[in-house]
Amino acid sequence: MGRLCWCCLLLALPSCGPSSTPPAPDDEPPDALVESVAAPPPAVRDDTAEARTLREDLVREIRRSPPWSGATWDGRVLGALQATPRHLFVPDAPIALAYEDRPQPIGHGQTISQPTVVAIMTNALELRGTERVLEIGTGSGYQAAVLALLSRRVFTIELVAPLGEVARERLEKLGYSNVEVRIGDGYAGWPEQAPFDRILITAAPPEIPRALLDQLAEGGILVAPVGGEDEPQELVRLTKRSGRIAKENLALVRFVPMVPGNAKPNP
Template sequence: MGDWGRAEYLAREGIRDRRVLAAIASLSREDFVPAHERDAAQEDVPLPIGHGQTISQPYVVALMSEALRLRGCERVLEIGTGSGYQTAVLALLAREVFTVEIVRELARGARRRLHRLGFGNVFFREGDGALGWPEAAPFDAIIATAAPEEIPRALLNQLKRGGRMVIPVGAMNETQELLRIRRGMPGLLPRVERLLPVRFVPMTGQGSSMS
């Protein structure tokens, strides 16, 4: 399946945002996986990238990106850089991407990879993603590619009013749910939508969570 072939497959699976499909089509997933996984990179499956972490299947990457409803002018916070594949998709959809990875080797590998591919609108940090990036907040959108057991309070606090956060929530050995959370006006509770059941690696650190 070529890059445009992958986008056509995702469109058949229900992805409708043309900008998301074009971003997926412009990238080679093979560039973001270890050499011994490149033959499998065309498949719509998650793949190991080392250090107990995975690259999400393209459908989930596309779905999460679409759920953010990006138009190109946003500043986005990503929790869990991994190999940089989701980061690259976001960088094609938003004005700036701030990405945090706790595994040093993955963070530095993704930085080198994205610089080599010419992405100049991505900013990198090594550390506990559950703490977010307070100095760069607030963000128009936040996305997490690892699952906390509860929604980290720090991330919600760094989301703009009216902003959207897409995050998998739940323990590793239990059913996780992919949520879209919209932060409302002061005094109003966030609006939470359940998108679909998922399975993600656990978020390391996790700071403090919402009660």
Template sequence: MKAVFQEPDIYRRARERMVETQIAARGITDERVLAAMRKVPRHLFVDEALRDQAYADHPLPIGEGQTISQPYIVALMTEALELKGDEKVLEVGTGSGYQTAILAELARWVYSIERYPRLLERARRILEALGYTNVILRLGDGTKGWPEVAPFEAIIVTAAGPKIPEPLLEQLAEGGRLVMPVGDEWSQYLVKVVKKGGKFYRQTLEPVRFVKLVGEYGFKE
């Protein structure tokens, strides 16, 4: 499914250090998540001028006022989805495409929505070049979800909203997990929701700082 590509050893070693010192050291234990983080070439998802910072312990700008999330946060949100390999996942906010690639390593299908055309096309080029064939991308308002292909066993939102959009809860499968930062522009918490018996059980994970989720069921432009 995935293309084989050659890369300088410096990046492979940087990924190993990233996983050991930033991710495993902070309590991420899901071996599939750790393996995906070791495998996906994060440096290809950032601008060439920033590649020397690609594996550093902080987010990086990707244009349009958006960012590629800190590696630990990517791992934390991914682990919280509890992916086993046969899921259909919805990602709201394709961004750089890095989180999309991590999900594609761990799930059967990834449906990802982005509101900025330039970011979507750049992510598409990178994901195609890396050989991901289980990713479907769409331009649009991610707060509305993707009702035509719902329900989803897992939903991840990579921007912070004032509350979880109702359409996303409606599109979560029974037993499904949703992970999203919730709060205002300055104070946010990562929230996990599990659907059991038609009811939603909410767990607060930790404080975070994300860009704003803009859309009909998020912040207004």
């Protein structure tokens, strides 16, 4: 994998839905669309006032626009972002920078995604709290931490061993007990734990791996960026119904490529 490539939103695409949601007005209370989620682990409850304010400001900015045309924000997703200490997942960045709505490098040619992209992808999963979720691309562990507050159990795979090991230690230290981290090839999925109600891919494959489609449960949802490193990528949502896959295009995005296990990632 060569040059660094950001995990960010380029353009939201029109939806086939019946209506669209206007941006939240400036005079709307900042928590009007934010719903409470499961209490964060003990290690993150004694957060600083500065961090809490920065998260509130970030969520207020994200919710000004709909996730994509025709869609509405799930208040629980916004609540999870507001409850997740992003600065602890980018420890080398100043706290204010950690809460800017842009990607941040985390080493080994990888990035932690733009918060808006994390919110959009999580929103697209339509989590209700009972799901078993497979994440491909653990990175720093931030996305897994958000998912942990919204689902029953999270299984996350990271190809780059140093990243995965640090993420595992971080998540365990912070008390995210419903997250399990594996170092391995995301293209193969996690067959021993399949099927999964939801699958989230946080790097861009040229096409969705067959193994992951096979591991998606009936009625399940898979969300992923799809496309080559040097071509437009689309954020897609796939739903499995009666063994068939229905596809929706949600947005144009820019993600690091999804590297197969037989390729050598950046050191």
